Every structure is written in C-alpha cells, then in structure tokens.
Amino acid sequence: MTLLSIQPGIMGISPYVAGESEIKGVKQVIKLSSNEGALGPSPDAIKAYKNVSHSLHLYPDGNCTELRKAIAKTFSLDIERIICSSGSDEIISLLCQAFAGPGDEVLHTEHGFLMYPISAKACGATPVSAFEVSLTANVDSLLESVTNKTRILFIANPNNPTGTYLPISELQRLRERLRDDILMVIDSAYAEYVSEHDYSAGAAMVEERENVVMTRTFSKIFGLGGIRLGWAYMPPKIIDIMHRIRNPFNVSAAAQAAGTGAVLDLAFTKKAQQHNLKWLSWTREQVKELGLSAPNSVGNFLLLCFDNMPRQTSELADLFLKNEGIIVRGMDNYGLPQSLRITIGTELEMRTVIECLKRFLAQNM
Ligand SMILES: Cc1ncc(COP(=O)(O)O)c(C=O)c1O
Structure with missing residues (x-):
C-alpha cells in the first residue's frame, strides 16, 4: 500500500x-x-447547446447568471438563493465538506441515495442510516436517530430507489423537531415528476429557515444527465459558504446554455x-x-x-x-x-x- x-x-x-x-x-x-x-433533452436545450459551440474557448460565467435567472423565473424563486453545480452530486459533496468532518454524523434514510454515505465518508464523517417503514422514510425514525454528533440530515423526496415520498406536512414536522444546528437537506431530484397535491419540493422551507437546503438536478426530467448540471436553493449564509469552496468555473458554458434552454421550455x-x-x-x-x-x-x-x-x-x-x-x-x-x-x-x-x-x-x- x-x-x-x-x-x-x-x-x-x-x-x-x-x-x-x-x-x-x-x-x-x-x-x-x-x-x-x-x-x-428538449429541442430548445439542444439548440442552445449548439449555439455555444463557437465560443468554447471562453471561460463560462462563474455565477451562472442567465441560468439562475431562468431557474428563478420557471420556479418563481429568489435568484439570490440559487446556486448551480456540476450535477447535484457536487452540492451533496460540498455540503458534507462544509458542515461535517471526523467525529460528526451524517444521517440519511435506510434506502437513501448512495451519494450521502459516500460524501459523508469522503470528509471523514460517519454516515448513520434511519430505518424506513414500508420502504418509505419515517420522520420518527429519523428523529430517534439524531445524536449530539449529527450535523447533516439528507432526505430524498421522492426517494431513489424506492420512489416513495413524504407529504410536505411530514417534512415540516421533521424540520420543526430538528435541532437548529443540524442542516436539513431535501434532495428533490425527482420533484418535477410529482403531481400529488400534498407534495412540495421544499423551497418555502428554505426561505423560512437558516438550516434547510433543497437540491435539484437537470439529469432527470430535463434529460441533461450527460452534461452534469444541478442546482440548489439555500439560505444566503450557506450560499456564501458554498461560493468559498466550490471551483470557480464548476458549471461549463455548454451546461449553462443547455440548462437555460431546458428550464425555460415549459x-x-x-x-x-x-x-x-x-x-x-x-x-x-x-x-x-x-x-x-x-x-x-x-x-x-x-x-x-x-x-x-x-x-x-x-x-x-x-x-x-x-x-x-x-x-x-x-x-x-x-x-x-x-x-x-x-x-x-x-x-x-x-x-x-x-x-x-x-x-x-x-x-x-
Ligand atoms: C435522489 C438523487 N439525488 C441526486 C442525484 C444526482 O443527480 P446529478 O446527476 O444531478 O448529480 C440522483 C441521481 O440519480 C438521485 O437519484
């Protein structure tokens, strides 16, 4: 070795x-x-992608301004709380890097997305899994699994690979009972597919609290998995931390163009x-x-x-x-x-x- x-x-x-x-x-x-x-991908995304081919020698906009504007418009969100990334995997990893380390615990559900334990371990933290009931996340089980070492809680809603989800009332109950020094990350990678009336991707919860983040992706309904593009909605203080540790040009010009085309093609x-x-x-x-x-x-x-x-x-x-x-x-x-x-x-x-x-x-x- x-x-x-x-x-x-x-x-x-x-x-x-x-x-x-x-x-x-x-x-x-x-x-x-x-x-x-x-x-x-949407035809608009393909067109926008092709259009940047003549300027690939130029560095991309490090702030993803046009893309963030487009996301804010489509989802009626505050642009200042939006951050873009090379896939939502990057956000998961940066959050672990920023908020967890050796001796800390990162909580996730029993059959949660595998990048949560991987990113936790990558920064020396210990992943902890909370049992599910009928292949569905369980708020009581998550709360019972919290210890004084817990720093981050990841919950995919809907969850991959089970496809089940928690109604917004349950997510709110989880947030209310969670200590304020624990970051609650709602991974809403599949939000655009959900039509249930009691479902919400979690943006309002981000606006209400300083310890809630929502992550999203362009890899699923927007059909841009190959280009690596994700985004997240965060309180300004957390955005500030992410900007300090992310790569300055983490989202390529091609990804920004294609993502803008995709998210505006309602x-x-x-x-x-x-x-x-x-x-x-x-x-x-x-x-x-x-x-x-x-x-x-x-x-x-x-x-x-x-x-x-x-x-x-x-x-x-x-x-x-x-x-x-x-x-x-x-x-x-x-x-x-x-x-x-x-x-x-x-x-x-x-x-x-x-x-x-x-x-x-x-x-x-
Ligand atoms: C729940 C969940 N979160 C995040 C991701 C990562 O998506 P991205 O391609 O944006 O990194 C996936 C991908 O399968 C996923 O299922």
Whole structure:
C-alpha cells in the first residue's frame, strides 16, 4: 500500500457504481438503469447547446447568471438563493465538506441515495442510516436517530430507489423537531415528476429557515444527465459558504446554455411529465398483474420487488433482461437484493421490458 497518508474515511468508501450502459455483443441496448429522462433533452436545450459551440474557448460565467435567472423565473424563486453545480452530486459533496468532518454524523434514510454515505465518508464523517417503514422514510425514525454528533440530515423526496415520498406536512414536522444546528437537506431530484397535491419540493422551507437546503438536478426530467448540471436553493449564509469552496468555473458554458434552454421550455417539461404519469401507472399495473410488488413510486422509476419468490429470482430476471438487450438496476448496493429498479422509458421500451418479464416469469415460476 502507499506510504502517503490518506484522509480518514476514504478507504472505507465503496466507489459508486453507476447504472450499466453496455452489454457485450449487443449493439443497441434499452437502458433503463439510471433514471434518465425518457424523452431526452428538449429541442430548445439542444439548440442552445449548439449555439455555444463557437465560443468554447471562453471561460463560462462563474455565477451562472442567465441560468439562475431562468431557474428563478420557471420556479418563481429568489435568484439570490440559487446556486448551480456540476450535477447535484457536487452540492451533496460540498455540503458534507462544509458542515461535517471526523467525529460528526451524517444521517440519511435506510434506502437513501448512495451519494450521502459516500460524501459523508469522503470528509471523514460517519454516515448513520434511519430505518424506513414500508420502504418509505419515517420522520420518527429519523428523529430517534439524531445524536449530539449529527450535523447533516439528507432526505430524498421522492426517494431513489424506492420512489416513495413524504407529504410536505411530514417534512415540516421533521424540520420543526430538528435541532437548529443540524442542516436539513431535501434532495428533490425527482420533484418535477410529482403531481400529488400534498407534495412540495421544499423551497418555502428554505426561505423560512437558516438550516434547510433543497437540491435539484437537470439529469432527470430535463434529460441533461450527460452534461452534469444541478442546482440548489439555500439560505444566503450557506450560499456564501458554498461560493468559498466550490471551483470557480464548476458549471461549463455548454451546461449553462443547455440548462437555460431546458428550464425555460415549459411545454417540453409538461410533455415529459404527462409521458411519465401515463407510463409509470401503466408499468405499475402490468407489474402487479405479473405478481410482482412495487411501492407506489411518484418518480420516473419503479422498484420491482421479487420478495415472495425464490431467492435469486431478481438476479435471474436481471440476467434474462440483459440477454434481451435490456439494462435495469440491481439493488444489492441499496440493501434490496430481491429487487430491480427500472426507469420509465419510452412506450416501446416499457412494452418490451414488460413482455420480457412475462416470458421470464412464465419460464421460471
Ligand atoms: C435522489 C438523487 N439525488 C441526486 C442525484 C444526482 O443527480 P446529478 O446527476 O444531478 O448529480 C440522483 C441521481 O440519480 C438521485 O437519484
């Protein structure tokens, strides 16, 4: 091993494993492993991206002014509280760097997004997981898991990979009972897909409190995962801290242009929302008819649970789908080895995956 001294926590990290995108020997795969937007990027985003190609020699605007203006306009938010990043992963990591270190705890839910424990460990802090009830975050369990060492609480709402969510009343209850010296991070990566009336992405809570942050992404409904673009809504004091530690040009000119085009293209976002609602509910019905269970997801993905079937059924199903050119996401890393997560793709992709699952179950049950 190296003689160089490594910062505490780092060697305890299992590197993040991204959704696979290739199958050996298969030219055209159906990729349903990373919750990327089914319709791809908006035509306005593509146009804006192409338009910057002639000025790629210039450094980007380090303040993302036009992009922040566009986000503020679309979501009716205060531009001074908006910060942009290279994916929301970057914000998660910067928050840990700023607010947690050796001896501190970073709290998250049992099946929460894996970047929370990874980012916590990267800065020497200890990740702590709070149990969920019926694959859903539980406010009481989170509160009971708070100790005097807790510095940050991450909650994805809706959660990836379960797709379940907490109503805004529960998030408010959590915030009210949380100590003021704990940062509450509401990760609303899938907010644009949610149509439930008791849901809110959390912006108002950011405006009311000094210890609440909301993170968002362009990688899902806006179909810009490849460009790495995220943003967050934060109290001014936290924004100030982020500006001190982020890279000065953390968002490329291409990402700023494409993001601005995407977030202003409301018609495209609406089309993507409607597409998801239709095919999420269709897929869920089909899955139930196949005898599999799936939590009530409000995101652009569904967690297929093979719980009542012989062990390894999900693994075999994963292999079967791969042989058919379909990539979904195994859930071992999330402590859900009997499950597979599938992204809601195009109509053809959803019909194909369901037809393949039908054949698999007919052969194996
Ligand atoms: C809950 C959640 N938060 C954050 C992210 C990271 O998104 P980004 O591509 O913006 O880094 C993801 C990506 O899958 C996610 O599921």
